[in-house]
Amino acid sequence: MIQITLPDGSIKEFPKGINAIDVAKSISEGLARNVISAKFNEKTIETTTALNENGSLTLYTFNEPEGKKAFWHSSAHVLAQAITSFYPNVKLTIGPAIDNGFYYDVDLGDDTISEKDFIDIENKMLEFARGKHEFKMREVSKQDALNLYKSQNNQYKVELIENLNDGEITFCDHSDFTDLCRGGHIPNTSLIKAVKITSAAGAYWRGDEKNNQLTRIYGISFPKQKMLTEYLELLEEAKKRDHRKLGKELELFAFSAKVGQGLPLWLPKGAALRERLENFLKKAQKKAGYEMVVTPHIGQKELYVTSGHYAKYGEDSFQPIKTPKEDEEFLLKPMNCPHHCEIYNNKPYSYKELPKRFAEFGTVYRYEQSGELHGLTRVRGFTQDDAHIFCTPDQLDTEFKAVIDLVLYVFKSLSFENFTAQVSLRSKEKSDKYIGSDENWEKAENAIINAAKEKGLDYVVEYGEAAFYGPKLDFMVKDALGRSWQLGTIQVDYNLPERFDLNYKGADNQLHRPVMIHRAPFGSMERFIAVLLEHTGGKFPLWLTPEQVIILPISEKYQIYAEKVLHLLENSEIRALVDDRNEKTGRKIRDAEMNKIPFMLIVGEQEENEGLVSVRKQGEGDLGTFTINEFISKINNEINSTLEKF
Ligand SMILES: [Zn+2]
Ligand SMILES: [Zn+2]
Numbered sequence: 288m289i290q291i292t293l294p295d296g297s298i299k300e301f302p303k304g305i306n307a308i309d310v311a312k313s314i315s316e317g318l319a320r321n322v323i324s325a326k327f328n329e330k331t332i333e334t335t336t337a338l339n340e341n342g343s344l345t346l347y348t349f350n351e352p353e354g355k356k357a358f359w360h361s362s363a364h365v366l367a368q369a370i371t372s373f374y375p376n377v378k379l380t381i382g383p384a385i386d387n388g389f390y391y392d393v394d395l396g397d398d399t400i401s402e403k404d405f406i407d408i409e410n411k412m413l414e415f416a417r418g419k420h421e422f423k424m425r426e427v428s429k430q431d432a433l434n435l436y437k438s439q440n441n442q443y444k445v446e447l448i449e450n451l452n453d454g455e456i457t458f459c460d461h462s463d464f465t466d467l468c469r470g471g472h473i474p475n476t477s478l479i480k481a482v483k484i485t486s487a488a489g490a491y492w493r494g495d496e497k498n499n500q501l502t503r504i505y506g507i508s509f510p511k512q513k514m515l516t517e518y519l520e521l522l523e524e525a526k527k528r529d530h531r532k533l534g535k536e537l538e539l540f541a542f543s544a545k546v547g548q549g550l551p552l553w554l555p556k557g558a559a560l561r562e563r564l565e566n567f568l569k570k571a572q573k574k575a576g577y578e579m580v581v582t583p584h585i586g587q588k589e590l591y592v593t594s595g596h597y598a599k600y601g602e603d604s605f606q607p608i609k610t611p612k613e614d615e616e617f618l619l620k621p622m623n624c625p626h627h628c629e630i631y632n633n634k635p636y637s638y639k640e641l642p643k644r645f646a647e648f649g650t651v652y653r654y655e656q657s658g659e660l661h662g663l664t665r666v667r668g669f670t671q672d673d674a675h676i677f678c679t680p681d682q683l684d685t686e687f688k689a690v691i692d693l694v695l696y697v698f699k700s701l702s703f704e705n706f707t708a709q710v711s712l713r714s715k716e717k718s719d720k721y722i723g724s725d726e727n728w729e730k731a732e733n734a735i736i737n738a739a740k741e742k743g744l745d746y747v748v749e750y751g752e753a754a755f756y757g758p759k760l761d762f763m764v765k766d767a768l769g770r771s772w773q774l775g776t777i778q779v780d781y782n783l784p785e786r787f788d789l790n791y792k793g794a795d796n797q798l799h800r801p802v803m804i805h806r807a808p809f810g811s812m813e814r815f816i817a818v819l820l821e822h823t824g825g826k827f828p829l830w831l832t833p834e835q836v837i838i839l840p841i842s843e844k845y846q847i848y849a850e851k852v853l854h855l856l857e858n859s860e861i862r863a864l865v866d867d868r869n870e871k872t873g874r875k876i877r878d879a880e881m882n883k884i885p886f887m888l889i890v891g892e893q894e895e896n897e898g899l900v901s902v903r904k905q906g907e908g909d910l911g912t913f914t915i916n917e918f919i920s921k922i923n924n925e926i927n928s929t930l931e932k933f
Contacts, residue, residue, distance in 0.1 A: 288300045288301065288302060288303065289301055289302075289303050289305075289338060289339065289340060289341050289342075290341045291305075291310060291338065291341070291342065291343070291344050292341075292342070292343040292344070293314075293343075293344060293345075294343075294345050299313070301313070301338070303338075303339050304337040304338070304339060305337070305338055306333075306334060306335050306336055306337055306338065307322060307325035307327075307332065307333075307334045307335075307336070307338075307344060307346055308322060308334045308335065308474065310338075310344060310346070311346050318346065318348075321348040321349070322334060322346045322347065322348060323347065323348060323349060323354050323357055323358055323473040323474065323478060323510075324346075324347045324353055324354050324356070324357030324358075324471060324472070324473060325344060325345065325346050325347060326344070326345045326347075326353065327342050327343070327344050328342040328343060328716075329343075329714065329715075329716070329750070329751060331353075331357075331470065331471040332470070332471075333422070333424055333470055333471070333472055334472075334473070334474050335421075335474065349509075349510050355384070356384045356471070357384075357471050357472055357473050358384075358473050358478070358479070358508065358510070359384035359385070359388055359389040359507070359508065360383065360384040360389065360471055360472065361422060361472045361473045361476070361479070362384075362388075362389055362412075362479055362482065362506065362508040363382035363383065363384065363389040363390070363391050363506075364382070364422070364459060364461060364464065364466055364468070364472075365412045365415050365416055365461075365476055365479060365482075366382065366389065366391050366408070366412060366484075366504065366506055367379050367382055367391050367393075367464070367466060368412075368415055368461075368462065368464040369408050369411040369412045369415060370391065370393055370400075370408065370504065371464070372411060373404075373407065373408070373411070374393075374395055374398050376396055376398075377393050377394065377395055377396075377398075378393065378394040378396075378439070378440070378441045378442075378443055378444075379391065379393055379441065379443070379444065379466065380392040380393060380394065380443040380444070380447075380492060380501060381443075381447070382466075387507060388485065388505060388506055388507030388508070389505075389506055389507070389508075390503050390504060390505045390506070391503070391504050392490050392492070392501040392502070392503050392504075393501060393502050393504065394443065394492075394499060394501050394502075395502050399502070400487050400502055400504060401487065402487075405484035405487075408484050408504075408506075409482045409483065409484055409506075412479070412482045412506075412508075413479070413481075413482055415462060415476060416476040416477060416478075416479040416480075416482075417476075417477060418462055418476060418477070419475050419476060419477035420461040420462040420475055420476045420477075421461065421474065421475045422459055422460075422461045422472035422473070422474075422475065422476075423459065423460045423461065424457050424458070424459055424468070424470050424472075425457065425458055425459075425460065426454075426456065426457055427456050427457065427458050428453060428456070429448060429451065429452075429453035429454075429456055430453075432448045432451075432456045432458070432467065433445060433448055433449070435465075436448065436467075443492060444467055447467060448467065457469060457470060459472065461475075461476060462476070478510050479508050479509075479510070480509065480510055480511055480512060481508060481509045481510075481511065481512045481514065481515035482506060482507075482508045482515075483506060483507050483508070483515055483518075483519065484504060484505070484506045485505045485506060485507060486504075486505045487502055487503065487504050487505070488502075488503050488505070489501070489502065489503070490502070490503035490658065491658075494656055494658070525770070525821070527824070528820070528821045528824045528825075529662075529821070530662055530663060530664075530816075530817040530818075530820035530821050531662040531663075533820045533821075533824070533825040534557070534662070534663070534817075534820060536825070537556065537557075537820075537825055537833070537882070537883070538554050538555075538556050538557070539553070539554060539556055539557030539560060539816070539820075539833075540552060540553050540554055540557045540663065540816075541554060547667070548657055548660055548667070549655055549657075549660040549665070549666045549667035549668070550666065550667055550668050551663055551666055551668075551669075551813060556833045557816070559833060560816065560827075560831065560833055561812055561816065563830075563831055564809070564812065564815070564816070564831065565648055565672070565812070567697075567700065567830075567831075567930075568672055568697065568808065568809070569646075570933075571693060571696060571697070571933040572644075572646050572674070572693070574933055575644070575689060575692075575693055575933075576642075576644055577644040577645070577646040577674055578643075578644060578645060578646065579645075579646050579647065580627065580630055580645045580646065580647050581647060582620075582623060582626035582627070582630070582647060582649060583620075583626075584619060584620060584650060584652075585608065585617040585618060585619055585620060586617065586618060586620055586625065586626060587615075587616070587617055587618075588601075588607050588616040588617065588618050590618075590625050590626075590629075591618050591620075591621070591625060593625065593786055593787065594622070594624065594625040594628070594783060594786060594787070595782070595786060596621050596622050596624075596625065597618070599621075600621040600653060600654075601618075603654065604619075604621060604652075604653050604654040605618070605619045605652055605653075605654050619651075619652035620649075620651050620652065621651055621652065621653050622651060623647055623649035623651060623671060623673045623675075624673075624675060624780075624783055624803075624805060625783070625787070626649075627645045627647070627673075627675040628675075628783055628784075628786075628787040628789060628803075629787070630645055631643060631645070631675075631677050631787075631789055631801075632787060632788075632789060635790075635791075635792065636677075636791040636792070636801075637791060637792045638679055638791055638792065638793050638794055638799075640791075641677060641678050641679055641682065641791055641801060642676050642677060642678035642679075642682055642686055643676070643677045643678075644674060644675075644676045644677075645674060645675050645677075646672075646673065646674035647673055647674070648670050648671070648672055648673070648812070649670065649671055649673045650668060650669065650670045650671075651668070651669060651670075651671060652667060652668045653667065654667060655667055662817055663813040663814060663816060663817035664813070664814050664817045664818075666813055669811040669812065669813040669814070670811060670812045670813065671807050671809075671810070671811050671812075672807050672808060672809040672810075672811070672812065672815075673805070673806075673807050674805075674806055674807070675803055675804065675805055675806075676690070676803070676804040676806065677784075677789065677791075677801040677802075677803055678801060678802055678804070679791070679793075679799070679801060679802070680727055680730050680731075680802050682802075683730060683731055683734040683779065683802055683804075684734040684737065684738065686804060687734050687735060687738040687760075687777065687804070688738045688741065688742065690777050690804065690806050691738050691739070691742045691744070691760075691777070692742070693808055693933075694762060694775045694777070694806075694808045695742065696933045697775070697808040697809070698762070698764070698775075698808075700828070700830075700929060700930050701819060701828060701831070702823075702828055702929065703764045703822065705764065705765035706745075706762055706763060706764045706765065706774075707744075707745050707746065707747070707762075707763050707765075707771075708739060708744045708745065708746035708747075708760055708761065708762050708763070709746065709747055709748075709749055709752070709760070709761045709763065710735055710736060710739055710746055710747070710748045710749070710758070710759075710760055711749050711752035711753045711754075711758055711759045711760075711761065712732050712735075712748060712749070712750050712751075712752070712753050712758050713728060713732070713750065713751070713753050713758070714750050714751030715750050715751075720755055721753070721755055721756075722755055722756055722781055722782050722785070723756070723757065723781030723782070727781060727802070728757075728758070728781075731757060731758050731779040731781075731802070732758050734779075735758055735759075735760050735777075735779070736748070738760075739760065746760075754778065754780075755782070756780045756781055756782030756783070757778055757779035757780045757781050757782070758778075758779055759776060759777060759778035759779065760776070760777045760778075761773055761775070761776045761777075762774050762775040762776070764818060764822070770821075772814075772818045773810070774808075774809065774810045774814070774815060774818060775806075775807060775808040775809065775810055776805070776806065776807055776810065777804060777805070777806045778804065778805045778806070779802060779803075779804055780802070780803040780804070780805060781800075781802065781803075783803050784800045784801055784802065784803050785800065789801055789803075825883050826883045826885075826905070826906075827883075828929050828930075829885055829922070829925050829926050829929060830926045830929060830930045832862075832883070832884075832885060833862065834862050834863065834864055834882075834884050835861055835862045835863060835884070835885055835886060835922065836856055836861055836862070836863035836864075836884070836885070836886045836887075836888060836922070837863065837864055837865070837866055837875075837879045837882075837884045837886070837887050837888070838852050838853055838863060838864070838865045838866070838887075838888045838890060838900075839865075839866050839872060839875045839876065839879070839887055839888065839889050839890070840865065840866075840867065840890050840891070841872050841889060841890070841891040842891070843867075843869070844892075845890050845891055845892070845894075845895055846865075846867060848890055848894070848895040849865045849867070849890050850865060852888060852890060852900060852915060853865050855915050855919070856915075856919065859919045859923070861919065861922055861923075866878070866879065872889060875887075876889075876903065879905070880905055880906070883905060884905060885904065885905050886902060886903070886904060886905070886918075886922065887902070887903040887904075887905070888900040888901065888902060888903075888918070889901040889902075889903065894912070898914060898915065899912045899913065899914055899915075900912065900913055900914075900915060900918055902918060902921075
């Protein structure tokens, strides 16, 4: 018999050789029907893999990311099978599962695949899927693996295999189709009930522009037709909310090929919006005891060698900047932390002066391949709402809670209600890759879990997801379409204080290492504004939106009165403008609605005579007439109700 530990901590005995599906059956038939993948001792296994030792087992259904991964990975095999049936000379390369679906990179030689072929591929995939073929893993020797792909003249797979060690090479067979694969499949193909090929695009082998160009075929699949229909509807809605489209329409930001790819240009309205967001956070941070600092956009290469960032970003990012002086090299900063460590090092601290909280809206630069760039979410230069807290290990608890309070305040003020948190801890097994003492790790991990609990966060704990330098807490926000985005992050760091030799004098008069916390509630201004755009569809909270009010005189005669209303609003710090175009009122209202301006004030003869405004709310319609002062208090009340006090 072997002992299997389940995620709830319960331990059950099973005969040696049992598999994941049978363990599921022992829990419930319903679960067994839905289980599509499993992990044993943190390693992905097949649902049919015989379990021969004690260990912990996690079962996944399509509802979990791990389940989806197995489902889409398996679907990629079926996609490759379908492509091979249409193009017998195709050379398959790699085909991983991604966040939403899967792709396969193929070398089609002189052939091409275009949108009109998609339906045939989908139908062929479904035909194969209906065959209810099991995915079976088998070990192969390196020589046999090479022989197979050499016989197919597939230099890509040969290259992959050459980089593998004999004894760790496996093939997956299903039906009469074989592929090089590490495993992690659903039980059989018949679970794939709905398939959509979403696009085909060029991609270089290993992402390197010097290599052959391949065709990347993207698809997505589901265990139910209804899920595909819903997904496609969501996709349509997402297109409308695409931040790149909205950013252009609302004149927030632009890109210029001359300036360079991935380098956003903030237009006046977007820059003003950013400034409001920054001021909002600065105000809250000030109350929370942060001090603003400013550091340069570059630093000596040596600085990043010390911090370890050069090893991480150096080769693969922007190359060092040379100066006329020999051997002098600077780097565009990929992170603000090293600079802040040196600010801490500027003077000695006693424990009584800690914590120190240094904040900066710091712009950083990281090279991303042009194919990876995406609107404001993947860029080459971005500004983090960064801060570093230097504290004693005993202060970690309080500091962590205070940072969570700040993050929650930010999310609430921006109406992000649907968020979850992930606590990333050390893996339970191997602990040698982590820097810092066990005692400190324990302290930090407990501090994070306690803080998450006490603040009532909806959180999951992931073992083995911590960085080597410390545990962390990430906030994931769901946008209006249910898509998850990682935004705010709080990370404990034992590494940089070590590397920069940071210390403080303790009560015992000895020098001690402070703990460092990295935190960014927005993450980056670029990414945050992108997510906010997609979350709100461009309808920002009233306190943040570029124009809060538009005044619409019904004819030129009321222009002067409109200007008077404008001045009164501006005196009360309300952002307003007058639509003085020679257009019909109906047209002006439609345009204001489309530009998502929250309030429209219509002014004509009656309004001018009685000192009134007729108020329309965007998306809601007529609210009736108000005196100007009444309207000003109404709008201020609304702002205050979303922007609570911190
Ligand atoms: Zn596979
Ligand atoms: Zn940092």
